[in-house]
Amino acid sequence: MSEVKFSKEHEWITLEGDVATIGITKHATEMLGDIVFAELPEKGSNVEKDGTAGVVESTKAASDVYTPVSGEVVDTNQSIVDDPAKINEDPEGDAWFFKLKIKDTSELDNLMNKEEYDKFAKETSS
Amino acid sequence: MEIKKTSLNKLHQSNNAKFVEFAGYEMPIQYSKGIIEEHKFTRSNSGIFDVSHMGQLFIYGDQSLTEELEKIFPLDLKNLKENCSKYSFLMNEDAGIYDDLIITKIEDGYLIILNAACKDKDFEILSNLLGSKFKMNLDNNRSLIAIQGPKSVEILNSIINGVDQLNFMTGNWFDSDNQKLFVTRSGYTGEDGFEISISNDKAEKFVENLIEKGAQLIGLGARDTLRLEAGLCLYGHELDINKTPVEANLRWAISKSRLSNGGFIGSKKIMNQMQDGASQIRVGIKPEGRLIAREKTKIFNDTDKQIGEITSGTFGPSVNGPIAMGYVDKEFSKVDTKILLEVRGKKHPANICALPFYKKNYVKGVN
Numbered sequence: 001m002s003e004v005k006f007s008k009e010h011e012w013i014t015l016e017g018d019v020a021t022i023g024i025t026k027h028a029t030e031m032l033g034d035i036v037f038a039e040l041p042e043k044g045s046n047v048e049k050d051g052t053a054g055v056v057e058s059t060k061a062a063s064d065v066y067t068p069v070s071g072e073v074v075d076t077n078q079s080i081v082d083d084p085a086k087i088n089e090d091p092e093g094d095a096w097f098f099k100l101k102i103k104d105t106s107e108l109d110n111l112m113n114k115e116e117y118d119k120f121a122k123e124t125s126s
Numbered sequence: 127m128e129i130k131k132t133s134l135n136k137l138h139q140s141n142n143a144k145f146v147e148f149a150g151y152e153m154p155i156q157y158s159k160g161i162i163e164e165h166k167f168t169r170s171n172s173g174i175f176d177v178s179h180m181g182q183l184f185i186y187g188d189q190s191l192t193e194e195l196e197k198i199f200p201l202d203l204k205n206l207k208e209n210c211s212k213y214s215f216l217m218n219e220d221a222g223i224y225d226d227l228i229i230t231k232i233e234d235g236y237l238i239i240l241n242a243a244c245k246d247k248d249f250e251i252l253s254n255l256l257g258s259k260f261k262m263n264l265d266n267n268r269s270l271i272a273i274q275g276p277k278s279v280e281i282l283n284s285i286i287n288g289v290d291q292l293n294f295m296t297g298n299w300f301d302s303d304n305q306k307l308f309v310t311r312s313g314y315t316g317e318d319g320f321e322i323s324i325s326n327d328k329a330e331k332f333v334e335n336l337i338e339k340g341a342q343l344i345g346l347g348a349r350d351t352l353r354l355e356a357g358l359c360l361y362g363h364e365l366d367i368n369k370t371p372v373e374a375n376l377r378w379a380i381s382k383s384r385l386s387n388g389g390f391i392g393s394k395k396i397m398n399q400m401q402d403g404a405s406q407i408r409v410g411i412k413p414e415g416r417l418i419a420r421e422k423t424k425i426f427n428d429t430d431k432q433i434g435e436i437t438s439g440t441f442g443p444s445v446n447g448p449i450a451m452g453y454v455d456k457e458f459s460k461v462d463t464k465i466l467l468e469v470r471g472k473k474h475p476a477n478i479c480a481l482p483f484y485k486k487n488y489v490k491g492v493n
Contacts, residue, residue, distance in 0.1 A: 036441035059161040
């Protein structure tokens with residue numbers, strides 16, 4: 001599996017062959033608070049880089065989930081829809097959101113690595 | 127304008143509060159455990175809420191004050207006993223609500239608890255209505271602390287002996303730590319609990335004492351989920367100047383004895399609506415599934431006609447599902463009526479339901 005990359009919209013992405021797994025970061029869940037609702041893209045649909053691909057809601061507000069790369073949705077994680085609290089518990093592990101079959105791996109090039117993202121998250125939240 | 131802080135601000139900070147601006151005050155929205163944990167702790171144990179941003183208006187006077195206030199509030203104040211509280215409204219001539227409030231008869235007048243965002247305007251309105259005959263004090267030197275939840279009575283009674291003898295919606299002065307506190311058995315969570323009016327310089331120590339006895343600080347986030355589960359209105363959401371108490375389904379708060387003769391501001395409209403009914407009415411709404419319908423969500427019937435709007439909507443931690451309140455046209459207000467909620471461009475099924483979503487019994491008849 002490839003190195004984990006991060007977007008400015010607080011999504012993480014890993015790549016295995018041409019299938020990317022995408023979720024939201026621990027930092028994002030800390031900003032959101034208790035997550036009580038998740039909506040995922042439909043399997044088989046196509047999503048565009050930086051477009052919305054889902055929704056999470058905390059007790060306070062709704063937030064869009066964006067996709068950092070384009071592709072076809074090949075799998076979604078129904079377990080976080082059934083129990084959204086899982087997203088707070090393990091956002092960068094079991095609580096992934098969706099998997100995409102991607103065409104253009106170069107779309108990952110401009111994303112941040114862990115160190116860059118941690119710095120970005122710290123700067124933007126203070 | 128500079129943001130205002132309550133006397134507990136430092137204590138909130140040292141308890142890792144996340145702050146928001148609310149009605150010009152820096153207030154804690156939550157602490158480190160988060161809204162759901164705080165909500166559940168209040169339901170099972172005892173939560174402390176800093177509500178010092180709310181207005182504490184003391185108006186001093188005798189029987190002539192009672193007569194003047196009856197021209198303003200739809201209450202039978204003449205027959206209200208000392209230390210008893212009533213929920214009421216400050217209204218305009220069209221029965222539009224300027225504010226909802228709790229009024230308590232005290233020995234030398236009345237104490238009125240006002241919403242933070244409304245208190246200055248309320249003071250102005252009441253000053254104009256009452257003239258200069260009565261001394262009025264919107265007291266900034268006192269903090270207001272609420273303690274709510276099943277263990278609150280035991281915890282508070284260990285600090286202020288005798289509060290366990292109060293019935294719901296009554297209050298009294300108590301002596302503690304060389305000062306006079308006014309304590310009422312009341313609240314905004316659907317739980318048994320108390321509100322304590324205490325001088326600013328004693329507030330922090332008092333709250334630290336409550337924490338030591340096992341209560342925990344709870345933020346405005348959980349206060350909102352708790353009150354929504356209890357079916358209670360929040361000014362600026364369920365209530366505003368364009369809504370009347372009848373539309374808000376709060377006719378229980380209007381004293382029956384005042385409905386025959388009126389004589390309070392807005393009485394004509396209230397009496398008409400009591401007879402003919404209001405065209406829109408506040409209801410409880412339960413979305414199907416896990417969907418959350420927030421404030422301003424449009425409500426439709428099955429023929430795509432808009433019939434209302436959500437005024438508050440969130441996830442209810444104790445009912446473990448989404449809950450909402452809103453206004454719908456009268457013919458759709460019956461419990462179990464099927465409605466549709468438009469969220470992110472799609473219509474989702476929901477049902478009109480009875481309020482509250484969560485019910486416990488308040489303490490009556492302890493003395």
